Amino acid sequence: MRDYRRNRTGCHGRWARLQQPPVWRIMSPPAVRRQQGIMNGHPAALPPDRLLTPCDPASFWFETTAELADTDIIIGQPRALEAIQLGLKVAQKGFNVFVLGPPGSGKLTAARELAERIAATQPPPSDWCYVNNFANPAQPKALRLPAGWGRHLAHDMEVVVEDLVSALPAAFEGEEYRSRAEKIEQQAREREAEAVNRLRAEALRSRIALIETPTGFAFAPMQRDQDEIISPDQFQNLSDQERQAIETTVADLQQQLQKILRQFPAWRKEARGKLKALNREIAEFTVSHQFADLKARYASLPGVIEYLNLAQADIIEHTESFLPKAEGVISLFEGPQKAPAQRYRINLVVDHSELTAAPVVQEDLPTHGNLIGRIEHQAHMGALVTDFTMIRPGALHKANGGYLLLDARKLLSQPFAWETLKRALHAGEIRIEALERSLSLISTTSLEPEPIPLDLKVILFGERMLYFLLDIYDPEFPEFFKIAADFEEVLPRDADSIELYARMVATLARREKLRPLHREAVARIVEHASRRTGDSEKLSAHLRSLADLMREADFYAGSDGRNLITAADVEHAISRRIYRSDRLRNRVQEAIRRGLIFVDTEGAVAGQINGLSVFQLNDFAFGQPSRITATTRPGSGRILDIEKETELGGALHSKGVLILGNFLASRYSGAQGFSVAASLVFEQSYGGVDGDSASLAELCAVLSSIAEVPIRQSLAITGSVDQHGRVQPIGGVNEKIEGFFDVCAARGLTGDHGVIIPAANVVHLMLRRDVVQAAAEGKFHVYAVSQVDEALELLTGIPVGRRDETGVFPEGSLNRKVEERLKDFAAVLRSLQKSGEETGGEKH
Template identity: 50%
Template sequence: MRLEADALRWHCDPEALGFATTDELTDLDYALGQERAVEALTFGLGMGRDGYNIYALGASGVHKHELVQHHLEADAHNRELPSDFCYVNNFEEPHRPNILKLPAGRGADFKNDLDTFVDDLRDSLRAAFESDEYRTRRQMIEREFREEQEKAVNEIEREARENGITLQRTPAGFGFAPLTEDGEVMSPDSFHQLDADKQQEIQQEIERLQHRLQEALQQMPKWLKQTREKIRQLNADTASQAVGHLVEALKRRYDPLRAVQDHLDRIQADIVDNVDALLARGDQGEMQAAQGEQTEALLRRYRANLIVDNRGREAAPVVYEDEPSYDRLIGRIEHRAEMGALTTDFHLIREGALHRANGGYLVLDARKVLSKPLAWEALKRTLRAGEVRIESLYQALGLISTVSLEPEPVPLSLKVVLIGERLLYYLLSELDPEFNELFKVAADFEERTDRSDGTRDLYARAVATLARRNELAPFSAAGVARVLEHAARLAADQDKLSIEMETIADTLREADFHARRNGNNPVEAADVDAAIRARERRMGRVRERMHEEILRGTVLIDSDGTRGGQINALTVMSLGGVSFGRPTRVTARAGIGRGNVVDIEREVALGGPIHSKGVLILHGYLAARYARERPLSLSASLVFEQSYGGVEGDSASLAELLTLLSTIADVPLRQDLAVTGSVNQHGQVQPIGGVNEKIEGFFEVCKDRGLTGEQGVVIPDANRKHLTLRQEVVDAVRADSFAVHAVKTVDEAIELFTGMPAGTEDADGRFPADTFNGAVQASLDALAEKRRQFGLPSEARRNSTGEA
């Protein structure tokens, strides 16, 4: 059937839109044609059970990110504000910092309060330990020690004098010496002049006193320890009094928060235990600097590391992490260099996207997550556990065994939304058993919507909305009508409109550019056309080079006359997001054989499985239609001429069948027609993709060689609704310079290409001799007879042929 020009393209009447420019239209505040995806998002966000995270799947350009962001931000206002989280020192196990949960906005206050507390602590301790009261009490303790020491020594000294012996204090220690009757220290000579008994008596007494003195001196460490304990207790009492009022003030400020109050109690206890180190003073120079660093390190333990701060937030967080690496997802532990070594503490714990999104929503690009080492596994582990555990990538891989920080996990409650293409979703569903447990909700985005009066009006509002958001000039009704026609072209369907709004937005922006350059306001249909043509030209270098080689005769394509076993098939190529049609010559050769049809593309591994399937279907068609009573005694070959790349798809199977039948029947085919379509074993012509690009590819060849009025293309009748051809093709058809034919069966295509009646089989399965099918059947019968003859013994073969 030859199609009329009006059937080749949907035309949108600007008058039917009911407005002059888009300034008259209100914004469209929801996504056009995405009702299914919106329902899924609404369900997923409202479902509070574990595992109901969302995967938003669909083609790029349908504004998945924008629609997801819009719904998340709207839902975020219905949620409670999430808590703040701080890491603080664990005084019992410093390598395992504790996490403190505070109400939203209180985390920053707590951190600042602890910073102020540390600053006030210095002054308070200094004042307490430099006070007269402290000095007096310490001096009393020290004096008690000295008095106890003097009392013991004086007692021994008095006892020695009563026995004529004196206790001498020297730099080397204590010593005893006998006295004369005058009370003077006896010289060695005088001592030796005494009789032996007297000397022995004095010696024994000195030994006894020395033993007494030794017993007294042995009590000194005990007294010193008691003194130090008293001083330590004094320091503890003083420190407790000095910081007690500071801690109590903080505890009152955070009264309902039990965990915070417990931590403040631990801070106070640690200050009391380490007050000596906090008050230590070194000498001038390096020792003083080192002591200051040590004190500062002690004071850092009393501060807080705020990792989640929701101060000033009015709704739950909506976080999009553009670089979802392992560290940026779950956080990291940093290190600093000190004296040639790497050290760390809880202040160097850094939050990840999961921390920032806690209590709200985290949006991730699925492909990026899967491409980062261990990021996908870390995300799944975190969602299963319901907590964020920070560990380095090396620890996760088991590559290091040194002791590092092991921060307490942060409890997690959030919704994760993965955004990605459909293929990734299906692969994850099939290959990852945990995926369906964690992402139970699929929000499937459409690329097309039905064309109706209602959707047409909504689409116009969507154009108006995009124009205002992008600060473009308004579009006239004619301009919007041209955009709608372009949307039908992108959808490749007269009854559908593409809702890949990013592509439409690009068209609007580029049309606005041309309108401004031409001084147009509003943007007219001509500006939209200019934008479409300019984009096609920018991406058209490969198409133009291929077209040029056809016109120069490098690629052999005939567009007039007839040829046997040769036809122009229509193919489509896609490069860089742009598709274009290209005619390709298909040829066939046939002879006697065992019924095999050789697909040369398949034999040289250039044909894909779908293409090979199409060729095998041809074999079934031939055998069922023309060789029911005889064996199919055919050996044929099919090939795409001058094809040096892969061939895939079955859209050329109609062309291959016509070529094969032509060479069998020895009937030429028209070369001013090109054909596309798939066939089944019953001879029905099935629809194919890329029909518009295919038609336009052959049209350009015919146009540049000169339109004769006989040229045209043959397409499946089922593709009629997909026709959205360029206006110049429609105009050529209207002027009878070019034709588009739609066929439902192989026989209809045969009659177009040969000018012969196809022929209808009778009850015996035979076709009339003067028909094309009859010629095919007769030729196959002849081949079968020749094959039979070649199978006979030589004598019988001579007799059957009448040879002497």
């Protein structure tokens, strides 16, 4: 094994130091053969230029982003943008849009920008007001006006009512009104007095006096020759005949008096009617004069004219509310005292006077009340009272006639908000109703405002999982959201895309008021965007992380007093972001260095291999080598997955173990049968293990254990394997390579260290520059394999071997060693079985 390491190390030529762009030394013939993929019969290490695809700043024609024109922030999303445009332009019902994609992908920005562009071509929608329903105040009326007219109507109505507050009292205090009112009252008094005087004259002819007392009227007899009233004693001295005649006359006069007095209420009512008619005449004249100009101004709006007519009639009917009231005690059982203007106020719930286009509204807290509006209440003497002036609009009112953007997660997290939105869209109207009332939790009487017609486009944005869950579990969802705009997470990395990406960076810098970026800084951002995707042929479309990186780089540039953001500032921002997040990675690396976590990077051990895992912490991922061990013994062909048995292994990991078991059985069973039992475990793994990216490593460990052939511990391996031994790609390849590199670098690179990866993952390589530099200097190697046999030869240093025409593996090959060991296992099993049968026979 020692000779093998020396030979393998000697195969590598020396590379020049990595530059930007990379410049390599001329390769020696062995290096040329290595780049072609073969060296000494097995795969060669990848050349450094395959480990990183840098962005050449010289490929940019500009010096700084200040020279670049603005472009759309959202690039490379033609499918999603087309879907959004279709949904916003189709007028039919139900073509609302659900924009789906990961957070920070720019889906909200794109949806808002497209909505604003389309809205800019549309006129502002109508204003909406709520006014008093004079016939039924519990059901306020909705009033529709052209955009901007609502504010004018509210102001004009307020002015008219204020004028009437002073004009009406002035009219009723005028000389004309007083004289006419006094005349009516005087005529009423004279009429009553004339009737009484006629009766008095008739009574005098009968020598009977009509006397007015504090309690009413009374009749008294008079002396014959004098105008004096007979005293009671004198009346008693009269003869019976005289007394009876007087009493008869008085009784007749009393009947006449009663008849006259019964006419007084009717006469007074008639007088009050005349006075009321006079009041109405004065009020009509005053109010009509005030409303004449108002009606002329809104003559083109029949709905407004109808309301003004009703308001005018109601003011005339309730003129007394505008007149000064006599001082007195106010009943505690009356409602709160309100000015006359309150009854005739215009509640402008939607005002588009400042808009020049259709509204685009984003509601950040889409609760039930914030969507459809609410009715506020005022406390009065321990009770809650309300009226039409306390109606408040919701997001649907504000966006009506335009576009409403809602976060799907926030909408679904608010009680009944999702059902409220669907109900409004289905009915095509906004009906303001308290949640507790709609749920029948209370039965008190409240306002029932007239519904407002709804005509808008709703744009929901959220993660893909929310979209698919709604589509599965809510049968009404496809009815209301017929358009799905799915945002890509990555963009292709080609010359055109990089040019467009640079313009997007320039536009974003100007929007965020950041310093211009030097072209080298743009090149470093492009490389970082490619690294984020884990693919050298792709660019990240995650706008939030891009903007955050640029903001941080701008801060560092400002701290150093530069007017430009340089590549060093970008690199500093990247490194500091990693530093802030890699506490756990440092703890793991420290534990490996101190020997607390066993990871061998030297020597060779049978049945032991270095696997690679990836840990994801928020936006930061890092790789960690894991020691995988396998033990084998005679058995029935079962591979024991210890992770699964201890319930630490996930379904995907268990699937990988089963696949490698079938590969072993297929290749080595033959006539002898697959007479082996194996066990696999991730050593020092105290958490869950999932994924099949370790199946290649586990297969190699099992074969090493069976053949008793040691595996180089200076290598780590990752990859998935199928039942035919083909190596399949895995995720997190960059982090896995760097995780093992960091362990080896901390112990000292010897030139033997390296990582084996699937050949399909080569296009994903965007390694750190220190890893690439080590590869260029021959201190670290990355091998790409497409078959398990290639990996085995790298790990063991001996040929795997293929069956010849007779079906026999070559002498000294790994497969020959495995097969021979399996035959030994089979023999042991037969021996044990025979011994058991003999023992069983004796007992029997």
